[in-house]
Amino acid sequence: MPTGKVKWYDADKGFGFIDADEGEDVFLHANALPEGTTTIKNGTRVEYGMAQGRRGVQAMNVTVLEAPPSVQANRRERDRKPTEAMVVIVEDVMQLLDGVSNDLRRGHYPDKAKATKAAQVLRAVAADLEA
Known part of the structure; x- marks a missing residue:
């Protein structure tokens, strides 16, 4: 054939x-x-x-x-950060979220700059974890 x-x-x-x-x-x-x-x-x-x-x-x-090799799967592995680097990043995110949590406990949302920074960091970390 x-x-x-x-x-x-x-x-x-x-x-x-x-x-x-x-x-x-x-x-x-x-x-x-x-x-x-x-x-x-x-x-x-x-x-x-x-x-x-x-x-x-x-x-x-x-x-x-x-089937052809998956370009996306290969790219994900290549672009993935080492686990040691991710540990440091996750710990920094936890500190950032502690600050946001403290503001919320006091009965108010964090200021615009702090909220924007937290949202951007969370999106970036989520993308790194999904990679």
Whole structure:
């Protein structure tokens, strides 16, 4: 069976093309995707049967051989701060929140600058933890 990589695929339109290892582009319709699959990422290695369609060769019975590596997952690991650095950051956030908590215990919200700083720091730490 021929193999290739998905050149592009548009789930909204329901079709795309495979860049065949033999060098030709092969039409890929949504009906040819594996059962339960509604979309496929560009760069996915696939194996497929071929049939002559009205406008040329098209893929049939596509099987996914290898999904492309996730750029987002690789980026997350690379950009993640070391745990030792995160310990210091979390401890600093705790001190910042203690100050906010004390203001709230006294019956008033912290001033605008303090509240803005706390919100920005919390968003940044949340992003670092999710990375």
